[in-house]
Amino acid sequence: MTADLLIHDAYIYVDRGWEIPSGWIAIAGGRIQSVGDSGSAAPPAKRRISANGKLVTPGLINCHHHMYQNLTRSYAPVTNGSLFEWLTGLYPLWAGLDEEAVFASTYVAMAELLLGGCTTSMDHMYVHPKPFLIDAQFRAANEIGFRFYATRGSMTRSVEDGGLPPASVVQDEDVILEDSVRLVEKFHDASAGAMNRVALAPCSLFSVTERIMSESARLADRYDLRLHTHLAEDPEEDTYCREVYGCTPVEYFERVGWASARSWVAHFIYPKHEEIKRLAHAGVCTAQCPCSNMLIGGGSADLMGLRALGMPVGLGCDGSASTDSASLWLEARTALLLGRYKNGPHSMSARDALDAATRGGAACLGWEDEIGHLRPGACADLVIWQMSDVSLAGALTDPVEALLRCGPATAGTTIVNGVPLVENGQPNLPGLNDVLKEHLKQARRIQRLRP
Structure with a gap:
């Protein structure tokens, strides 16, 4: 043949x-x-x-990203801030997102990922000041021919409710759930070799209500979807969960029905040893984002330690606002260096890092049969x-x-x-130059800079 x-x-x-x-x-x-x-x-x-x-x-697999954030790449007022400092500094800018800005940022992100050897990427789009932003992402992915796994992110708690973002980027619970169903029914392709898939991804335990977490798990069961969120990323998350829910973040994660083989989480830096074992036994996977973690200075997951306890680990670029680049090659190299720095020269090889960037990413996306090898x-x-x-x-x-x-x-x-x-x-993207011009226009608008 x-x-x-x-x-x-x-x-x-x-x-x-x-x-x-x-x-x-x-x-x-x-x-x-x-x-x-x-x-x-x-x-x-x-x-x-x-x-x-x-x-x-x-092809390498990116299992945690926020593509829209390349519109505020290396934004000077918050470049040296902590996680919460750069979030509170950038949320008011991200309130300016619209379909044109998201299309341009997604297209540029995918072009950058391709240059770094990435052939499949998810994106965690949780800021929704306007409707149909994820539709714009699929338009960019399909125009390029990129294998794209969108995740319908969400936030319900604004500053007025004790959260971090302004009210303009959070949404009503019913709006979130209805749009989640719309996106799944419009774009999710469960067939072999699919180019478009959808998962459900409330932003974090401290940014959405318990109803959104629980209902997302139920929708995932109904439509046979995967689930994604940030978990155990910052010590302040532990304090918040104890004060609001009376338990640790992992215990709350379990309580709302997320401790299953459907779920993969981003970062997972501060769990207890027994919590890691429980989630690994339940089939939960983790996305390590070494460059972002090191730039923010908040610690990073122990990739080989998690794997030793039975938890598959993939790699993610995270958002350009924190890490400012989207190269899975760089993430794999940094994961290798970080692992050896933390645990010694015999603890991790280049093949271990490459395995995380391929097979580990495929496990996070529940796609081990077709990608990552x-x-x-x-x-x-x-x-x-x-x-x-x-x-x-x-x-x-x-x-x-x-x-x-x-x-x-x-x-x-x-x-x-x-x-x-x-x-x-x-x-090999004929439309890239025009999109870069539009991206510059949108970045200037969102950063409130004059041409």
Whole structure:
């Protein structure tokens, strides 16, 4: 059978425990058709791409992000603030979001993710000053051809109710629940190889009512959806939950019906040891965001420690307002450095970090059968990595370790659903320049800067 695309002369990281030092990958119909080594016959193909000996991996998976925040990237008044300081400083600006701003920020975020080797991303959109903002995100994803897992975030507690955001970005409970159903019925595609999926994602335990948490869990059961929220990110969250709910954040998470295999949480920095074991046993996954955590200075989850207790861990870029970049390669490298810094040089390898960025992310999204690996039948989402000859000089024995120990690395070729969206290190997105102009216009408007 003739393949649509054949990548050859590659060092292929197919999956954990399966690497092909010199091989080829055949793609047909948006799927991995077959893989083989240089001693086996590759099928004929309509197009051939030589990796020229470079490393090929599954596309990386981003399992926690806030794409709209790149409109306030590196915003000077709050760049060196704590989590709550930058939230209170930026919420009034994010109140200016509309469909045009969200389309532009989503498009730019996806282009940036593609350059960092990401082929599937969720987004946690929890600020809704205007309707149909997630619709605009799907419009951007579908225009690009990016595999997108939207999460319908929400907040109900404004400053007037003891929360952090202004009233203009929170919503009524019934509005949230009705729009959640609308988005699921309009966009969620549970079929194999889907490009559009939806999960439910109240922002945090301290930003929504107990009803929203409980009803979201019920809707997830009804529509067979995944659930996402921030959990145990800041010590102040523990204080809040004890004062308001009379329990720890994890205990409250369990009380509202979220401790199940449907759920993945962001950060998970401050749980107790026995709480980790309980949620791991329930099937909950975690997204570590090492760059964001380190920039805010609030600690970070112990990736290998969580895995040792049975909890799958993926990686996320988090929002540009805190971390200011969206490179999953950088997150994987930082996760590796942070893990070894905290637990010693024998605690974590580059393969562990790459596994978190691929298989770990797929576990968070409940999508391990089709993404996060390059086994035959998987979605054809992959990356041919590039680095300068200077950066790789002397790295002769282990290209997987070199990917994260050397650098910087970027995607030379990024393929999503069998389609090259980055080639020769450049985005293959004809509309990008026009969107960048619109993004600048929207960023100036939201930051209240004159042209």
